[in-house]
């Protein structure tokens with residue numbers, strides 16, 4: 115990093131020593147995970163740059179945007195409607211929590227058997243090492259899993275401002291009405307803190323920006339169906355992760371630029387791996403930056419990941435929002451319809467998820483599915499059983515991995531993944 | 541052609557040599573603190589045309605024997621077991637630090653497998669720790685269990701808790717034999733739960749160091765309600781699979 119961001123970090127209230135320690139781990143981890151991959155598309159340089167500046171330039175942009183009167187909204191979940199945030203000239207950023215940090219501190223507030231994602235979020239906030247938390251005017255919580263909804267009751271006191279949104283558990287008319295009311299309340303809340311009013315034009319602009327971002331990811335997904343795979347799963351995941359931080363328009367442009375490049379690669383029958391390499395679809399809990407553990411193991415054994423059925427992946431980017439409404443109400447209805455399609459395991463039943471996994475496996479020509487569950491995540495760990503049964507029944511070999519952010523089970527996971535790849539090779 | 545299969549486990553290193561597909565030699569040594577030297581000693585007397593390795597030390601081994609092939613324990617043990625028991629459909633393997641169950645299709649291909657979670661509960665190491673806590677040798681521990689008419693179940697499978705439970709039970713005068721049987725029963729029922737994750741079909745082969753334990757063999761057969769085949773040398777099945785893989 116050439117610019118000295120320390121004054122900015124200090125002003126944001128970060129603990130500079132702890133933050134240095136974090137960056138000291140992240141930098142080398144990124145180098146070793148990403149920069150050692152062969153044949154990366156040229157366009158990935160943009161994402162390397164974004165990651166190298168993830169606590170620098172991007173934060174500076176957020177700070178400047180705030181000075182110019184825009185509000186920054188931090189979120190932990192794909193249920194937070196970015197269209198609405200953008201319509202009120204806000205900026206939505208994902209708060210990652212993909213690593214263990216200050217776990218001891220987090221465990222002063224939470225039981226040990228809390229999922230790593232929640233513990234990570236607490237650790238980052240408590241240790242004051244996440245500039246995104248500090249740069250957020252408001253953080254949006256959502257009543258999704260029990261772990262999160264109960265944690266927000268405690269988290270409320272750790273952050274400047276928290277807005278909690280209720281999320282239905284059933285996709286019924288009543289559930290839809292609840293989500294509709296909660297989105298309306300979110301609009302009112304943002305209108306109040308931004309001092310702006312929502313109107314059809316601004317909401318359409320918001321929808322267009324988010325749809326463009328999603329459409330670019332859909333295009334990427336279609337290209338990843340090629341054999342040989344034109345891009346690694348790690349790079350694919352990274353793009354899905356950057357989705358949550360970057361300026362939407364710039365992100366969309368960069369994804370489309372990579373897609374142009376991948377199209378040429380595919381035309382030349384070029385890939386990052388040989389044709390016929392075992393193709394894996396990863397499905398399950400979200401993988402936030404810098405949680406690259408399982409994908410590195412999978413691709414380290416000589417397989418390639420072709421898609422992510424995850425909130426940091428296609429579950430999050432899946433459907434577009436219908437933009438044909440003529441009034442704010444109609445547009446909000448369309449937004450609700452779109453978000454209600456997310457097949458998150460907090461819904462009961464959640465049958466559409468396994469159908470989506472099967473559809474993705476088909477279109478991406480996956481040879482097998484690795485189901486990733488975070489330890490102590492009841493929704494996904496419980497759902498893993500029936501999902502695995504169904505996929506195997508449909509002839510799709512499935513491997514279940516339950517793990518956390520620790521490194522001590524890497525050897526064991528590697529053994530399982532290797533054996534699974536051997537099984538796929540037959 | 542002489543091919544070597546080497547299985548670098550957490551507790552023991554197993555070597556099998558095969559000449560043109562027929563096993564001709566096997567050896568087992570403790571892994572100790574320097575597995576690479578142990579491997580070197582095992583291999584130094586032979587000129588092998590091909591070496592295949594498996595086990596938790598397989599990648600370390602390959603760094604030093606770059607020509608060696610690497611396969612997973614699952615593939616290795618499956619290859620070994622189907623050679624020893626043709627038509628074998630299920631394998632239960634309990635080693636020093638892990639346990640696994642593997643389902644094979646009629647052609648001997650791996651259909652599904654499950655492995656224990658990260659801790660040592662339900663593995664050979666757990667048995668050893670409990671034997672030590674009861675103050676017996678491994679053999680005496682098995683005999684004590686076989687002698688008991690009923691088992692006293694432990695309330696925890698966590699080796700740390702189980703150890704202190706055993707110590708306090710001894711202090712209260714609980715019969716050692718019953719506790720020894722209880723420990724074996726816990727492992728058998730834990731294994732049955734694990735094995736329930738794959739379709740169970742006969743013939744079933746029990747492999748790994750723990751398959752030498754008569755009591756466990758009996759209990760696992762009862763728990764899974766299937767007759768259990770135990771190869772003459774259950775500990776070296778994965779190494780055998782590697783040696784034969786080298787030929788293929």
Ligand code: SF4
Nearest residue numbers: 190191192258425458
């Ligand atoms: S898995 Fe569910 S709760 Fe978690 S981020 Fe995704 S939508 Fe939100």
Ligand code: SF4
Nearest residue numbers: 229231259261399491
């Ligand atoms: S991973 Fe599971 S338990 Fe953790 S926050 Fe997400 S849904 Fe909740």
